[in-house]
Amino acid sequence: MKKEIIIIGGGIVGSTAAFYLSRYAECNITLIDSGQGNATRAAAGIICPWLSQRRNKDWYRLTSQGANFYLQLMEDLKRAGVDELPYRQTGTLVFKNQPHLLEKLYQLALERRQEAEMIGELTIYEESNLGQLIPELETDQGAVLTGGGGRLDGAALLDILQKLFLQKGGTIIHGQARLGKHQTVQVNEQELAYDQLILASGAWLPQILEPLGYKVDIRPQKGQLLEVETNFSSGKWPGCMLHGEIDILPFDQGRLAIGASHENDKGYDLTVDSQLIEEMKETAIQFIPALKNYPISKTRVGTRAYTSDFLPFYGNLNDQPSIWVASGLGSSGLTSGPFIGWQIAREILELKNFFDRRPFSPDRYIKK
Numbered sequence: 001m002k003k004e005i006i007i008i009g010g011g012i013v014g015s016t017a018a019f020y021l022s023r024y025a026e027c028n029i030t031l032i033d034s035g036q037g038n039a040t041r042a043a044a045g046i047i048c049p050w051l052s053q054r055r056n057k058d059w060y061r062l063t064s065q066g067a068n069f070y071l072q073l074m075e076d077l078k079r080a081g082v083d084e085l086p087y088r089q090t091g092t093l094v095f096k097n098q099p100h101l102l103e104k105l106y107q108l109a110l111e112r113r114q115e116a117e118m119i120g121e122l123t124i125y126e127e128s129n130l131g132q133l134i135p136e137l138e139t140d141q142g143a144v145l146t147g148g149g150g151r152l153d154g155a156a157l158l159d160i161l162q163k164l165f166l167q168k169g170g171t172i173i174h175g176q177a178r179l180g181k182h183q184t185v186q187v188n189e190q191e192l193a194y195d196q197l198i199l200a201s202g203a204w205l206p207q208i209l210e211p212l213g214y215k216v217d218i219r220p221q222k223g224q225l226l227e228v229e230t231n232f233s234s235g236k237w238p239g240c241m242l243h244g245e246i247d248i249l250p251f252d253q254g255r256l257a258i259g260a261s262h263e264n265d266k267g268y269d270l271t272v273d274s275q276l277i278e279e280m281k282e283t284a285i286q287f288i289p290a291l292k293n294y295p296i297s298k299t300r301v302g303t304r305a306y307t308s309d310f311l312p313f314y315g316n317l318n319d320q321p322s323i324w325v326a327s328g329l330g331s332s333g334l335t336s337g338p339f340i341g342w343q344i345a346r347e348i349l350e351l352k353n354f355f356d357r358r359p360f361s362p363d364r365y366i367k368k
């Protein structure tokens, strides 16, 4: 009899795991997703961990590995017949408002490039030269351009991964899943048995594990962003990481994503805060004044998951090795998510992983 694998959560982790498992495992695989609050579909999509000021070495090792993994994932998608890829390396500009900070950032990037070739070409752009990259930009700040920085359309990636999963015989169920007794999952009044279970359920991991008596160190963080449809030729513009939390992410056909907020006190709320959205647009207008001529075309809200030390975790549960978990990816989850999903798939397939995941063990965050 074929083994049953169930994945709960159709975000970037669950969908990547589903894609790889369906290609290589001789199993029945079911992906269950409620679709609520999905952080991946709400996200902006800057893939550029290298210039981060975060000091945690484990976080940096994971996210830089995650950024590298995009090259492999895109190759695998191409091999699976995908022509229009959702990820592109158009570079990332990181802005600083003082020349000495710019120089410091540049030195850090040079140092990090010794171990992360993917950073690519590094250039300091004075404010007067930035117009070569983005003609509409008007700022008195300079920026470091990281040639290897990438941009991702999170929703497009999920659609592609899930479509390929279905083509390989996978099953997708839309609904809210609960864990039952004796290795079962309940969804839409069905009871499904599993041999291996992946809980890639983002900020909702505590709720799903609670009936089994586990306490999980995960909190929800609300993230909002806005989109503007312009007539700018933005297809080749680099992503812009401004000061504070605001990024401007250009896509094809003049579509710009602007955001995102990081709200720790709103729980699982998914309502749009129009005032906050306007404030984020105002920040972007300070850099691209022509944006004021375009109305907001879309807003997106999602729920990120984060742990008390802001590190993600993944792996199987100590006392239930057939249950795999991944959560706490925070605001860099688009970067690390595919790599995490791929590694879980490889472990289930009993393939060797070269990456030491011990610092991300779930044991620290999940207690009985």
Ligand SMILES: Cc1cc2nc3c(=O)[nH]c(=O)nc-3n(C[C@H](O)[C@H](O)[C@H](O)COP(=O)(O)OP(=O)(O)OC[C@H]3O[C@@H](n4cnc5c(N)ncnc54)[C@H](O)[C@@H]3O)c2cc1C
Pocket: 008, 009, 010, 011, 012, 013, 014, 032, 033, 034, 035, 036, 037, 038, 039, 040, 041, 042, 043, 044, 045, 046, 047, 175, 176, 177, 178, 200, 201, 202, 203, 204, 205, 208, 222, 223, 224, 225, 259, 260, 261, 300, 301, 302, 303, 304, 305, 326, 327, 328, 329, 330, 331, 332, 333, 334, 335, 336, 337
């Ligand atoms: C506005 C915003 C901007 C962001 N920008 C960036 C960025 O620029 N770069 C970056 O690297 N990261 C970014 N992130 C972070 C990144 O999007 C997340 O960390 C990542 O997508 C989390 O992926 P996930 O698969 O763990 O969870 P999710 O994508 O949240 O997926 C989890 C899914 O599980 C489902 N689920 C949960 N419980 C159940 C259940 N019981 N039954 C069925 N389904 C269930 C949920 O409904 C959800 O669909 C951003 C996030 C937001 C919100």
